[in-house]
Structures are given as structure tokens and as C-alpha cells.
Amino acid sequence: MRTPTLFVLSLALLTALDLPAQGRRRGRPSRAAPAPTAAPAPKKEEKKEEPKVYTAIVGGDVYLGTGQRLTGATVLIADDKIDKVGHNLELPEGTTIIDAKGKTVSPGFVIVKGAGMGASFSGPFKDTVNPFAADIKQGLAAGITSFLAGSTSSRGRVGGSNAVIKLAYGDVEGMVLVENSVVGISVPIDRSAREKLETSIKAANDYLKAIAAYPAAKAKDPKAKAPKKPSGSDQIINVLQDKARLWISFGGGGFNPFRGMMGGSASTSDLASVREACEVAKLFGKSAVILKPMSAWLIPDEIAATGSSVIISPRTRQAPDPRDPQRSGSNIATAAILAKAGVPVAVTCPDGRFGGGGVGTNGILGQDLNTPNVDVAYAIRGGLSNRKALRTITLDAANIMGVGDRIGSIEAGKDADILILDGDPLHYSSFVITAVVNGKVVYEKGKEALYRHIAPKH
Amino acid sequence: MSMRNTNRLLVLSALVALTCATTTATAQSARPIAFTNARIHTASGKTIENGTLVIKNGKIEAVGKDVVVPAGANVVDATGKTIMPGLVSAWSSAGLRPPTTRSNTPQRGRGGRRFRPSRGGSSGGATSNKAATKVLDGIYTRQPIFGKLLEVGITSLALTPQGGGFPGLGAVLNPAGKTRDDLALNDEAFVQIGMQRNAGAKKLLKDMFAKAKKVVEERENPPAPKKPEKKPEAAKPTGKPAAKPTEKPAAKPKEGKEPPTPKPAPKPAPKGGETKQEPKAAAPAKKAPPKKPKDPNVEIIADLLQGKRRAMVQISSAADLLHWRTAVDDDVKFPRMVVVTRHDSNSGTIDMVADHLKNWDCSVLLPAALSSLPRTQHLTHPAKKLHDAGIEIGFAIGESPPAVRNIFFSLMELVRAGLPADIAIKAVTHVPAKALGIDKRTGTIEVGKDADLLLFSGDPLSPIGKLEQVWLRGSRVESKK
Numbered sequence: 001m002r003t004p005t006l007f008v009l010s011l012a013l014l015t016a017l018d019l020p021a022q023g024r025r026r027g028r029p030s031r032a033a034p035a036p037t038a039a040p041a042p043k044k045e046e047k048k049e050e051p052k053v054y055t056a057i058v059g060g061d062v063y064l065g066t067g068q069r070l071t072g073a074t075v076l077i078a079d080d081k082i083d084k085v086g087h088n089l090e091l092p093e094g095t096t097i098i099d100a101k102g103k104t105v106s107p108g109f110v111i112v113k114g115a116g117m118g119a120s121f122s123g124p125f126k127d128t129v130n131p132f133a134a135d136i137k138q139g140l141a142a143g144i145t146s147f148l149a150g151s152t153s154s155r156g157r158v159g160g161s162n163a164v165i166k167l168a169y170g171d172v173e174g175m176v177l178v179e180n181s182v183v184g185i186s187v188p189i190d191r192s193a194r195e196k197l198e199t200s201i202k203a204a205n206d207y208l209k210a211i212a213a214y215p216a217a218k219a220k221d222p223k224a225k226a227p228k229k230p231s232g233s234d235q236i237i238n239v240l241q242d243k244a245r246l247w248i249s250f251g252g253g254g255f256n257p258f259r260g261m262m263g264g265s266a267s268t269s270d271l272a273s274v275r276e277a278c279e280v281a282k283l284f285g286k287s288a289v290i291l292k293p294m295s296a297w298l299i300p301d302e303i304a305a306t307g308s309s310v311i312i313s314p315r316t317r318q319a320p321d322p323r324d325p326q327r328s329g330s331n332i333a334t335a336a337i338l339a340k341a342g343v344p345v346a347v348t349c350p351d352g353r354f355g356g357g358g359v360g361t362n363g364i365l366g367q368d369l370n371t372p373n374v375d376v377a378y379a380i381r382g383g384l385s386n387r388k389a390l391r392t393i394t395l396d397a398a399n400i401m402g403v404g405d406r407i408g409s410i411e412a413g414k415d416a417d418i419l420i421l422d423g424d425p426l427h428y429s430s431f432v433i434t435a436v437v438n439g440k441v442v443y444e445k446g447k448e449a450l451y452r453h454i455a456p457k458h
Numbered sequence: 459m460s461m462r463n464t465n466r467l468l469v470l471s472a473l474v475a476l477t478c479a480t481t482t483a484t485a486q487s488a489r490p491i492a493f494t495n496a497r498i499h500t501a502s503g504k505t506i507e508n509g510t511l512v513i514k515n516g517k518i519e520a521v522g523k524d525v526v527v528p529a530g531a532n533v534v535d536a537t538g539k540t541i542m543p544g545l546v547s548a549w550s551s552a553g554l555r556p557p558t559t560r561s562n563t564p565q566r567g568r569g570g571r572r573f574r575p576s577r578g579g580s581s582g583g584a585t586s587n588k589a590a591t592k593v594l595d596g597i598y599t600r601q602p603i604f605g606k607l608l609e610v611g612i613t614s615l616a617l618t619p620q621g622g623g624f625p626g627l628g629a630v631l632n633p634a635g636k637t638r639d640d641l642a643l644n645d646e647a648f649v650q651i652g653m654q655r656n657a658g659a660k661k662l663l664k665d666m667f668a669k670a671k672k673v674v675e676e677r678e679n680p681p682a683p684k685k686p687e688k689k690p691e692a693a694k695p696t697g698k699p700a701a702k703p704t705e706k707p708a709a710k711p712k713e714g715k716e717p718p719t720p721k722p723a724p725k726p727a728p729k730g731g732e733t734k735q736e737p738k739a740a741a742p743a744k745k746a747p748p749k750k751p752k753d754p755n756v757e758i759i760a761d762l763l764q765g766k767r768r769a770m771v772q773i774s775s776a777a778d779l780l781h782w783r784t785a786v787d788d789d790v791k792f793p794r795m796v797v798v799t800r801h802d803s804n805s806g807t808i809d810m811v812a813d814h815l816k817n818w819d820c821s822v823l824l825p826a827a828l829s830s831l832p833r834t835q836h837l838t839h840p841a842k843k844l845h846d847a848g849i850e851i852g853f854a855i856g857e858s859p860p861a862v863r864n865i866f867f868s869l870m871e872l873v874r875a876g877l878p879a880d881i882a883i884k885a886v887t888h889v890p891a892k893a894l895g896i897d898k899r900t901g902t903i904e905v906g907k908d909a910d911l912l913l914f915s916g917d918p919l920s921p922i923g924k925l926e927q928v929w930l931r932g933s934r935v936e937s938k939k
Contacts, residue, residue, distance in 0.1 A: 377921035377922045381916070381923070428870050428873075428874050428919070429873060429874045454839075455875050
């Protein structure tokens with residue numbers, strides 16, 4: 001009796017009011033609003049908060065993603081955001097409880113570069129995502145809740161078309177967190193392209209200065225002209241204004257399979273290239289992200305000095321250049337060495353796993369055990385501490401994609417992208433039992449035909 | 459692209475460089491060596507935490523939690539490290555081909571990727587009838603491959619004859635060996651049988667086992683020489699007593715004692731082994747011709763039926779095993795390990811015939827991989843199913859160093875999917891050692907056994923753990939690069 005009346009009441013309220021303003025959601029209507037279509041046209045004058053939907057994950061060992069862990073804590077989720085984290089939280093009435101006693105709770109894993117899982121290859125992503133892509137579930141089973149899709153490099157100039165995609169199964173609007181939060185450039189850059197780049201950066205900086213000075217100038221002289229934006233400088237400006245992160249990748253030298261064979265540089269991310277990447281970061285005057293610099297372990301301090309972050313695939317090996325074996329090639333300890341020097345590190349998998357071929361084509365437990373924590377295990381083998389290791393696929397990865405304020409850790413105000421696992425999030429035998437994206441349960445191992453029969457522990 | 463090519467080039471040049479370089483074991487000292495505070499996977503019983511392992515004169519002298527380090531021992535502090543027995547590869551054709559680079563490229567695809575018959579698995583290749591031919595005679599000695607396999611952890615390995623039917627006698631090799639003689643620990647360790655799903659192969663199996671059965675009968679009940687009606691057999695009595703004298707004098711190698719019989723096996727001279735002997739198709743020895751020379755191939759199978767030898771029966775799928783049962787009577791029993799080279803879900807993964815395997819009372823060597831239901835991504839776990847059914851499982855380790863390194867990764871997957879970790883460790887040590895008949899000497903960490911050990915920086919099943927040391931019979935294996 002009571003529920004229907006309540007429902008009717010709330011429906012009436014809803015219809016009487018505007019659609020709720022869902023906080024900081026960028027122009028995105030709330031998915032939590034029930035059936036507004038059935039209601040008569042809402043009046044626009046009044047605004048009122050829609051009652052929040054509360055969910056609590058109770059009693060688990062919570063890995064915050066920042067390096068800390070709370071034992072037996074509760075994570076309270078309000079709609080699609082994390083409301084509170086802590087012990088003995090007071091839960092609002094009607095909170096849905098998810099019991100996580102004896103389990104671990106972790107931020108959803110963030111994969112710095114992925115493909116498939118519902119995302120298209122280039123933008124606009126929000127109009128092309130596939131919220132029922134079969135491999136979304138495989139990604140979730142592997143613990144992935146977000147990844148960067150699309151391209152992040154462009155030869156000799158800044159470019160790329162990408163988006164941070166969330167594995168919000170069955171939710172078109174929830175799938176795209178942000179588009180083009182990353183701007184890419186690839187080295188080596190030849191001289192003319194570099195001069196052009198320098199000119200563009202300078203022009204963009206001049207423009208930004210002029211823009212900043214414009215209100216004052218206009219106050220003085222009402223006829224003062226607004227500064228004109230240099231054409232084609234949008235992406236550079238985004239980097240300069242910290243709206244997008246600059247990713248510097250290697251090997252944009254076009255199709256040249258014979259480069260190595262001809263006795264040339266054995267690697268496109270050899271020491272000289274890594275130094276060039278640092279130079280490019282300095283040109284922008286911004287902390288950049290260097291993608292898979294195989295030789296980075298040789299110059300951790302130089303990289304740290306630029307304030308840059310690094311993406312590492314610890315599993316990928318590269319033989320040293322026979323002419324200079326001491327100062328080239330990959331090193332399993334790269335992640336540990338860089339982390340020690342204070343460089344934020346994100347761990348990714350070898351090309352052709354999440355990067356190229358998409359996730360889980362062989363099953364999460366298939367040939368390559370497509371879970372990000374296996375790659376992290378290689379970084380740990382190289383000396384990275386467990387605390388930092390989890391950050392490489394959560395908070396630091398999110399920062400590297402420019403969305404560290406939204407995802408990557410379990411902290412109040414962040415998106416509720418959370419995993420419940422049956423063991424240490426980094427141990428190979430742990431499974432994701434439940435995955436929550438944007439506050440909604442999108443994966444339950446016990447209900448997935450592909451996974452429920454695998455190592456059932458309950 | 460270019461990176462990959464570069465890698466290949468580098469690997470190539472590294473190979474060339476390594477051709478001369480070899481692996482050596484440091485001279486064994488008389489001083490005992492004690493590993494302390496180690497996590498020890500014994501592969502025989504429980505895992506020992508914070509244990510001590512003492513080795514001396516190449517043997518394991520003591521192992522346990524409360525073992526006292528002997529005075530004067532060389533102490534290796536293994537805090538945080540894990541020790542397990544050296545890997546035993548029960549299926550390998552390494553060394554049967556001249557060294558090439560491409561042939562060791564791992565094959566893609568589930569199950570077949572890290573474990574690949576070099577040529578002609580059981581379902582391909584010719585059916586041959588040369589059970590008495592020693593595969594070791596076809597080996598390319600002085601290859602770097604054995605040393606490299608040792609460096610990545612294989613301390614004992616089989617040399618498996620290739621092909622269907624009865625391709626020959628398999629050997630057990632010492633990977634530190636260089637010449638044929640120091641490579642061979644046992645040049646007739648097992649009888650290889652390749653089951654194929656075709657008429658010719660089935661007929662060969664049927665005939666050979668029928669003939670061998672006859673020989674066994676004759677051996678067990680030597681026909682009285684005076685019996686008149688069995689005239690043609692009159693010559694035979696010489697056969698039976700002759701069996702013992704023909705026993706191979708010298709070649710019975712050190713490990714020959716391990717076949718289950720207390721008595722050494724009667725050994726027919728396998729001279730004619732190389733010459734292919736056509737099975738007597740028409741009349742399976744109904745009327746034995748007078749003075750018929752003994753067929754060494756049949757004698758080998760007769761030994762097998764008498765339990766004096768052991769066999770590796772290689773099949774492709776569960777379907778092949780059902781075919782075997784239509785070709786060979788179920789009461790034909792002999793010590794064997796069934797080997798499947800890949801999961802073939804279209805013809806049945808091996809776990810589908812768990813009942814029959816149980817009936818055979820044999821262990822199974824299978825790829826260290828999950829399988830999937832045909833045309834789906836629904837994963838299945840044949841190894842776990844066999845284990846749950848009470849069948850001993852072993853894993854094929856592969857015959858190239860990258861494949862061997864990968865084995866631990868594969869084991870991780872299998873353990874993640876529910877196989878107990880200690881069973882996974884046993885499946886690459888103790889179980890294959892048993893199948894090769896070397897389990898009295900190696901395959902577990904027990905007092906009195908050879909000190910064939912692997913030392914990892916952490917859990918061997920996780921990428922976190924790195925193989926740091928390999929010990930072969932008490933000597934540290936140094937890799938010369």
C-alpha cells in the first residue's frame with residue numbers, strides 16, 4: 001500500500017519540478033530519474049533535488065587507490081557518486097546494502113589505453129558507443145571500469161581523437177566520461193615540424209596572455225578588439241590550459257619496418273628519443289605523459305625534472321642495442337626506478353592485448369589471463385611496492401588520462417566505480433565478484449554465464 | 459612492426475652467439491649447502507614455510523622446518539624465496555631436429571600454443587611399427603637447446619619418438635649432457651605409442667597387441683617340447699630360455715632399475731629396429747612358421763604387457779581414446795601415461811573420458827591450458843576435471859625456452875581457475891617423473907633424492923616470482939651468456 005502511494009507522490013513531485021540538477025554532471029541528464037517520459041511535460045520554473053538513491057558496500061577491506069587501506073569499512077554511494085567512506089557510517093533510510101564482509105573493495109581498474117569494449121575507434125564517441133558490447137562484461141570481469149579509447153598520436157603535430165570510456169553496461173550516456181582529455185604527439189619530430197610546433201606554442205601562449213589582458217584593455221578602451229585565436233591551435237591551448245594532458249609517444253616515423261633491420265636505432269624509444277620527449281614536454285612547459293619509454297630507467301631524474309608521468313608495459317621486453325648494451329633496452333625494474341624518482345607511473349599491457357586486439361577475445365581466463373593486475377605483477381617483480389602498484393592501474397592511471405578528479409580512487413565526491421573482489425586486488429587468484437560503475441551494479445560473477453562456473457568459491 | 463623485426467634479428471644473433479656458449483654446472487663441493495628460511499614446495503607433501511633444505515654430494519640430505527644447519531655448511535639465506543623441484547618434461551622432441559630458429563616459435567591458439575608436436579603429432583605423420591628403435595639414435599647431440607632448457611628450469615626431460623603407431627623407445631635425458639652418452643640417462647625409458655584415428659593405425663595396434671599377448675602366453679607357459687601337435691612350436695623352447703641370455707648386457711643404463719619389475723627386462727636385441735617391419739596382416743600368427751625369428755618390436759610390447767616397461771600413449775582427443783577401446787581389448791593393461799598434445803573440443807577434450815582413464819589407472823599429460831566449449835567462449839578446465847575425478851595429471855612443459863618460461867604463467871591461469879596450487883606444481887615435477895620412471899631419483903624434494911631444485915624470488919605461479927637459481931644434482935647451473 002505504502003510504496004505505491006510513495007511512488008505516485010514522488011512521481012507527482014517529479015512532474016511538478018524540473019528534472020533534477022545532478023550536481024557536477026556536465027549537462028548530462030540523470031539516469032536515475034525514473035520514467036520521466038510517462039509524466040506530463042515538466043514545468044521549468046521550480047527546481048528541487050530528486051531524492052538520492054543510496055547504496056552502501058559494507059564491511060569490506062577497502063583499498064582506496066591512494067595507497068591506503070581501510071579494514072572493515074563502508075563505502076556509501078549516492079546516485080552515481082561516492083558519498084562517504086569510513087567506519088560506522090550512518091546509512092540513510094532505504095539504502096541498498098551490498099555485503100562485502102570478508103571481501104576486498106577496490107577502485108575500478110583504469111586502463112590507460114584500450115580498444116573495443118563498446119568504444120568506437122574515433123570520435124565523436126558519445127554518439128557511437130555500444131552499451132551492450134559483449135566484451136564490456138569481459139572487461140568488467142577483469143576489473144576494468146574505465147579506459148582511454150581512440151587515438152593519441154599524430155605525427156609531428158598535436159592531435160588525436162579519444163575519450164575516456166566507462167564500462168557502464170547498458171547506459172549510453174554513462175559510457176563516455178569525457179572526450180579528448182588527452183592530446184597526443186609523437187616523436188621523433190623533424191626540424192621543420194618542430195619549428196612549426198614551437199611557433200604554434202608561442203602563438204597560443206601569446207593568445208592566452210592577450211585573452212587574460214583583454215578585459216582590462218576593454219575597460220580602458222571599449223573599442224579594443226578581442227584577440228583572435230590562432231587557427232588550429234585548439235588542442236595546444238587545451239594542453240596549456242590544463243584541459244587536456246599531453247601524451248608523447250614514440251615511433252611516429254611512418255611505416256618503416258626496416259628501421260631496426262638496417263642497423264639503425266634498435267628502438268624507437270631509445271635514450272635519445274626519450275630525451276627528445278622530455279624536450280617536447282619542456283616546449284609546452286607542462287607535465288607530459290611519456291608512453292612506453294623503454295629506456296626511461298636510464299634517466300629517471302631527467303624525466304622527473306620535467307614533472308612528467310610515464311606509461312609502462314613491464315611485460316614488454318626489448319633487447320638492448322648490441323652496440324651499447326649498458327645504455328639501451330628494456331628493464332623489468334623501470335616502473336620501480338621511475339616511481340622511486342617520483343615519476344607517476346601507469347601500467348599497461350603489451351600491444352595487442354588491451355591496446356590492439358581488445359579485451360578478452362580469449363576469455364578473461366584465456367591464454368593471456370587478461371587482467372591488468374598480471375601486468376602489475378611484473379612491475380612488482382621489478383621492485384615496485386604493492387602500495388604503489390595498485391595506484392598504477394587506478395589513481396595514477398586516471399591522472400595520466402586527465403580524469404584523476406573523477407575516477408581512480410574511492411574518495412567522497414568521485415564517481416562510484418568500484419570493484420568487490422574475493423581477495424587481494426593484485427593477487428592472480430582474486431576474482432571480481434561485483435562491479436559497480438556510476439553507482440550501478442553492472443557485473444555479478446555469479447550471474448554471468450561465462451564466468452559463474454569458474455572457480456566458484458561460495 | 460620494426461620493433462618486432464628488430465627483436466627477431468636480435469634473437470637470431472643471440473642464438474648464433476650462443477651456439478658456442480654452453481651451460482655448465484659449477485664443480486660440486488663436498489661442503490653441504492643449506493637453504494634457510496625458504497618456502498619449500500616439496501611436491502610430495504605439504505608446502506613447508508620457513509623451512510631449511512640441506513643438500514650434500516648432489517643429494518637432498520635434509521628438509522623440514524626444524525632442520526639443523528650442519529656445521530661448515532654453505533648457508534644460502536632464502537628468506538622470502540620459494541624452492542621447488544626442477545621441472546620434469548615428459549614430452550619433448552628437443553634435439554630431434556637440427557637446430558633451427560623458426561621451429562621453436564610458439565604456435566598460437568589455445569592449448570596448442572606452448573606445446574606443439576614438432577612434426578607429425580599422433581594424428582599426423584606416418585604410422586610406423588618400430589617399437590624397438592631407440593629414439594636416442596636419432597638425436598642431434600651437442601645442441602645448445604638442452605643447456606638452455608636447463609637454464610630455464612628443466613632438470614630432467616624425455617626424448618619422445620615422433621609419429622603414430624609404434625615410433626620407438628623414448629629416452630630420458632640429462633640436460634647437462636653434451637655427448638650421446640652423457641645425455642642419455644635411460645635410452646629405453648618408455649615405449650611410445652601414437653594412437654591415430656584411422657583404419658591402418660587401429661589395425662596395427664590390434665595386431666601388435668594380439669601378437670604380444672601370444673608372446674606373453676608363451677613366456678608364461680613355455681610349451682612343452684615334447685608335445686606332438688604343436689610341431690612348429692618345437693623350435694620355440696629355445697626362444698624362452700634364450701630370452702634371458704639375450705638380455706642386453708651393457709646398455710641397461712643406470713636408471714633401468716626403475717621399471718616396476720624387480721627383474722631386469724628380457725631385452726631382445728633391437729638390431730632390426732630401424733627396418734620397418736610390416737605387421738603380419740593376413741594371419742596374425744595363427745600358424746607360426748617354423749624357426750620364425752623373434753620380432754623385436756613384438757617382444758617390446760610383450761615386455762610392456764608383462765609390466766616390465768612403461769608406455770606413453772599419445773592421443774589427440776577423447777574420441778581417439780574411444781577408438782583405442784574398439785581396437786585394443788580393455789583387458790590389455792600396462793603401465794602408461796596418456797598424452798594429449800592439445801585440447802580438441804571438437805573431438806572431445808580428454809576430461810570427457812575420465813571414466814575410461816580411471817579404469818586404465820593411468821596418469822594423463824595434457825596441455826597447461828584451459829579449453830572452451832566448441833564455438834563459444836565458455837571456458838572449461840579439463841585438468842581440474844581430471845583431478846577432481848581422482849586422476850593424476852601432468853602438464854606438457856614445452857620444448858623451447860620461451861615455452862618453458864611460459865609454463866608458470868599457464869599454471870597461474872589454471873590455479874586461478876580453480877586447480878589447487880600444489881597439484882599444479884606436482885603436475886610439472888612429480889607426476890611426469892613417475893611417468894618416466896625416474897621418480898625414485900627426482901621430481902620431489904625428499905631426503906635422498908637428487909638435489910634438482912629451482913629457487914624463485916617469490917611465488918613461482920605469479921609473475922612476481924622470478925626464477926633465480928637452477929640446481930642440478932647439487933650443482934648450481936650457471937648460465938654463460
